[in-house]
Amino acid sequence: MCGIVAYIGNNNCKNILINGLKRLEYRGYDSAGIGILAKKDAISGKKIKSNDKVNKNKYEIKVVKQAGKIKELEKLLENFDIDGTVGIGHTRWATHGEPNQVNAHPHLDCTGKIAVVHNGIIENYAELKEELIKKGHKFVSNTDTEILSHLLEEYLKNEADGKLLIAMQRLLRKIRGSGAIVALSAEHPDELVAGRIASPLIVGISRDGNFFASDMPAVLEHTHNFVVINDYESVRITKEKVEIYDFEGILINREPFKVNWTLKSAEKAGYEDFMLKEMFEQPYGIRETMRGRLTNGTFNFEEINLSNEQIKNLRKIQIIACGTSLHAALTGKLVIEKWANIPVEVDISSEYRYRDPIVNDNFLFIAITQSGETIDTLAAIREAKRKGAKVIAVTNVVGSTIARESDSVVYTHAGPEIGVCATKTFTAQIIVMYMIGLYLARVKGSIKSDEYSQIIEEIEIIPNKVQQILNSADKLKKIADETYKHTCFLFLGRIYGFPMALEGALKLKEISYIHAEGYAAGEMKHGPIALTDSKTVVVGVIPQDFVYEKMLSNLQEVKARNAKIFSIITEGDNNTKKYSDYVFEIPKTSEELYGILTVVPLQLYAYYIAKNLDRNVDQPRNLAKSVTVE
Numbered sequence: 001m002c003g004i005v006a007y008i009g010n011n012n013c014k015n016i017l018i019n020g021l022k023r024l025e026y027r028g029y030d031s032a033g034i035g036i037l038a039k040k041d042a043i044s045g046k047k048i049k050s051n052d053k054v055n056k057n058k059y060e061i062k063v064v065k066q067a068g069k070i071k072e073l074e075k076l077l078e079n080f081d082i083d084g085t086v087g088i089g090h091t092r093w094a095t096h097g098e099p100n101q102v103n104a105h106p107h108l109d110c111t112g113k114i115a116v117v118h119n120g121i122i123e124n125y126a127e128l129k130e131e132l133i134k135k136g137h138k139f140v141s142n143t144d145t146e147i148l149s150h151l152l153e154e155y156l157k158n159e160a161d162g163k164l165l166i167a168m169q170r171l172l173r174k175i176r177g178s179g180a181i182v183a184l185s186a187e188h189p190d191e192l193v194a195g196r197i198a199s200p201l202i203v204g205i206s207r208d209g210n211f212f213a214s215d216m217p218a219v220l221e222h223t224h225n226f227v228v229i230n231d232y233e234s235v236r237i238t239k240e241k242v243e244i245y246d247f248e249g250i251l252i253n254r255e256p257f258k259v260n261w262t263l264k265s266a267e268k269a270g271y272e273d274f275m276l277k278e279m280f281e282q283p284y285g286i287r288e289t290m291r292g293r294l295t296n297g298t299f300n301f302e303e304i305n306l307s308n309e310q311i312k313n314l315r316k317i318q319i320i321a322c323g324t325s326l327h328a329a330l331t332g333k334l335v336i337e338k339w340a341n342i343p344v345e346v347d348i349s350s351e352y353r354y355r356d357p358i359v360n361d362n363f364l365f366i367a368i369t370q371s372g373e374t375i376d377t378l379a380a381i382r383e384a385k386r387k388g389a390k391v392i393a394v395t396n397v398v399g400s401t402i403a404r405e406s407d408s409v410v411y412t413h414a415g416p417e418i419g420v421c422a423t424k425t426f427t428a429q430i431i432v433m434y435m436i437g438l439y440l441a442r443v444k445g446s447i448k449s450d451e452y453s454q455i456i457e458e459i460e461i462i463p464n465k466v467q468q469i470l471n472s473a474d475k476l477k478k479i480a481d482e483t484y485k486h487t488c489f490l491f492l493g494r495i496y497g498f499p500m501a502l503e504g505a506l507k508l509k510e511i512s513y514i515h516a517e518g519y520a521a522g523e524m525k526h527g528p529i530a531l532t533d534s535k536t537v538v539v540g541v542i543p544q545d546f547v548y549e550k551m552l553s554n555l556q557e558v559k560a561r562n563a564k565i566f567s568i569i570t571e572g573d574n575n576t577k578k579y580s581d582y583v584f585e586i587p588k589t590s591e592e593l594y595g596i597l598t599v600v601p602l603q604l605y606a607y608y609i610a611k612n613l614d615r616n617v618d619q620p621r622n623l624a625k626s627v628t629v630e
């Protein structure tokens with residue numbers, strides 16, 4: 001949600017900002033803008049109609065912003081000729097005020113000498129705005145963000161001794177809520193300053209200058225060296241220097257880290273969409289996630305950081321997550337309880353954080369989040385830690401807030417996921433759940449060694465089986481071509497198939513905007529079966545497992561009510577074919593592992609339906625990749 005890119009260096013920054021914003025499009029947004037510091041005598045070109053402020057100094061800030069996608073902003077920029085080597089850029093996902101040009105960022109103060117971009121929500125903005133209005137400030141937008149440039153103006157005038165960094169530090173103490181904030185000032189042309197409360201912010205370091213960004217892909221083409229900014233820290237970057245200060249204003253020494261993500265890994269590489277590319281990267285993502293952790297049947301899970309004694313004494317595991325990650329959590333519950341014989345409770349993060357949960361001794365807390373930034377999951381972690389829990393995070397993003405705030409981290413190594421829809425990060429999370437379940441079971445001695453060996457053997461060849469499914473993607477396209485006009489989809493599954501039914505429905509609704517629901521098939525008779533008629537497509541997740549026959553009865557029941565049946569079956573299951581209008585066959589595996597194989601066709605099916613409806617699958621409406629506001 002909202003994306004920030006800022007640059008100070010030797011190069012002209014307009015394209016750096018625009019390209020950086022394009023790489024943040026996946027976060028979800030509805031308007032975009034840039035602000036560039038331009039030397040007054042260097043300003044040429046056509047008349048600037050909007051947001052053009054002139055001040056008496058050598059530099060002025062040129063702001064150009066537009067509602068809609070970045071290409072709209074680019075079109076508008078054709079009317080302007082702006083050169084400068086210091087600038088800030090932003091993609092806005094509207095929270096306060098509609099997504100129009102005025103509400104887009106950057107926002108200026110009264111003098112036009114300070115411009116601010118912000119990702120987050122200022123909870124006390126109304127009272128601050130009132131105070132500022134009393135002091136004579138005039139506002140043009142309906143956003144909470146606009147108060148930030150005006151507050152900086154006030155502090156620079158009165159309390160910060162003219163120092164932009166001090167003004168930012170003062171501001172961080174004043175606001176409540178969340179925010180990654182970057183400020184540019186015409187009177188401070190050699191620096192950019194930023195502050196952070198609970199929204200992601202990183203600094204990219206390069207020979208040609210330094211960057212602020214919401215996420216690494218924004219600046220990967222310029223640098224692989226990053227520093228992560230923590231809550232209540234303020235930062236000053238110049239062309240050559242990065243200075244980070246804590247809440248008290250004390251300078252902190254923090255070493256940069258290097259990421260091995262390549263720019264190519266954050267590009268489409270010939271695929272039509274990121275989502276398609278990322279689905280096809282799943283065998284790789286699963287292999288990378290297993291690499292070094294599971295070798296020839298033996299686990300190396302040092303990062304879990306629990307002694308064998310602690311594992312043997314575990315009495316309960318709590319897993320929390322949102323959305324797709326929640327479906328990985330539900331799979332985790334099933335396999336951990338089955339193999340390791342430890343009770344597992346799963347909660348939606350946004351519920352857990354407010355339900356006064358019980359944390360006991362011998363309790364393990366696992367948070368699953370691909371982005372590592374989901375605000376509800378972060379708040380739930382903080383709540384659990386406050387009550388004494390030890391937290392393990394499962395995330396795909398090195399250096400993310402949740403990774404840093406957890407006691408230990410198990411990284412999924414799926415590579416950058418740009419599509420808003422979680423696909424390859426999901427199957428990587430599932431493989432982590434399998435590995436954690438088996439690892440705990442092995443240490444506890446709760447699984448028979450032949451069963452253990454057989455499952456491990458299967459896990460090691462799962463990437464090949466996922467590849468086999470991907471190789472048949474055209475079959476799913478055909479089924480999608482024939483069914484995409486239906487307006488009601490029910491996804492049914494049982495046990496290992498149930499979280500995948502939920503995931504299949506979530507995938508379909510988020511990218512196609514068709515109404516879809518996932519149910520435990522046994523629940524059908526308790527209400528949802530009333531929905532079924534000839535306009536309904538029922539997608540049955542029916543692998544050959546111990547609930548196969550129960551599931552088959554459920555499908556027969558909906559068939560009897562004229563629904564169209566599309567079944568995900570195990571290869572050679574001729575019986576289910578008899579009751580299905582369409583089938584897709586997946587390879588055989590151990591029954592606990594069917595989840596990971598059944599979800600891949602569901603992802604592809606949702607994708608092809610959405611393409612038939614001409615949807616933007618990478619950036620579905622109203623959705624964001626990192627949900628950083630509550």
Ligand code: AGP
Pocket residue numbers: 322323324325368369370371372373374377420421422423510623624625626627
């Ligand atoms: C998945 O396709 C969705 N975009 C969404 O449900 C997502 O899984 C959810 O917002 C949780 O995100 P996280 O894994 O980054 O915490």
